[in-house]
Amino acid sequence: YQCFTRSFVLGESIKGRRRTTMIGTPESDDVCLLVEGGLLIPLNEDGYKNLSYIDSQYINQWTVRDVEMILKNPIYSYGVHFEPTELFYEWQYVLLYGLATLPIKKYPIEKLEMMYEGFMEKMKQNICYFFEAEVILPEKAKFFKIVQKGIDELRSYLTGKEEEGISKNIIFLMKNRYAFLPIIYNFLKSFFWNEVNDRFEDLEFNIKEFGALLNEAKCLKGGYEKGLLFEEVAKYFLRSVYGLKFMGHRIKEEREEVDLYFCNVSLDPFLWDLGALISVECKNRKEKIKVSDVRNLVPIMDSKGIKTCVIFSMAGFTQISLKEIEYQFVNGRNIIPLSIEDLEKVSDNFPSYKLIKEKMEDIFKTTENDHRLLY
DSSP states (O other): OOOHHHHHHHHHHHTTTTTTEEEOTTTOOOEEEEETTTTTEESTGGGGGOEEEEOOOHHOOOOOOOOOOTTTHHHHHHHHHEESSOOOOOHHHHHHHHEEEEEESSOOOOHHHHHHHHHHHHHIIIEEEEEEEEOOOHHHHHHHHHHHHHHHHHHHTTTTTOSHHHHHHHHHOOOHHHHGGHHHHHHHHOOOOHHTTSSSSSOOOOHHHHHHHHHHHHHHHOOHHHHHHHHHHHHHHHTTTTTTTEEEEEEESSSSSEEEEEEOOOOOOHTTTOOOOEEEEESSSOOOBBBBHHTTHHHHHHTTTTEEEEEEEOOOOOOOHHHHHHHHHHTTTTEEEEEEEHHTTTOOSSSSHHHHHHHHHHHHHHHOOOOGGGG
């Protein structure tokens, strides 16, 4: 059986989401707070028990989530309805995240069908109540084409592509539903054993290789080539963190450009404090990182539901920019500053993971008694 605590339900599910508006509930006089991602929080003492998402009954038109919940509901193809519905969808979204992070571009429909039927059995036995209903759409292949499309869209989102609503909400959801991930990956091993084990980067950190790459980046004079090489330094550094998976680089969309993206496939609680999707910025210029550079990251992070951005700077950081990083941490955003001097500390006894953890601990210690955390 699955038990919930208030902190689990309310904690990271809500933290970091922008408040949108207040909205009345159609069936009572209660009022809900609508936050980013369409999440509704009833403003009463039992609100944590009744978290839900905005739908057509609130705004008199179909929402993206309405359509999503119809398309990915197994009741039509399998004649099974799960309760609580939101709980089932949360598990299904974590399943999609797990599938999107495996090194499989297209899943064979037959294998996907077998896996999904096993997933439903697991939900029946351990997680949800279920009710049987009439099968309306017996052609299961159509259902699994929709499931595959959902996997593709989420994987594209993890590589920086724009997408409306659903994938971003999954990223928000994973901030604490990563607790489901060990069970999901363990379940998927029965169907995709090699791929589940191969989801981790196969880079074995070599201090000589890393040092040579770092020295070459420092000595190179050309701007563009130096920038590309510095990105390779950042990529090598983060790929050596067991549980972070490289997803793409030089991602340029209409509203933003990000140097590198990594997604989280770990079972490490510390790494999951960084979130599901991590962006990386590499600055190889002569000037130190300024306050404006830090603030410019915020819209990109917020637009994609990113909790953590790692900044690699060739010249370092001004003191006031480090203060801005503390301010952003207080407001729920992790911005990890890494200078050349920091990277030069990396060794076999002090690997990338320890450096990142030390940086996060330093920020936490600096801000743990900050009164701004109360607001």
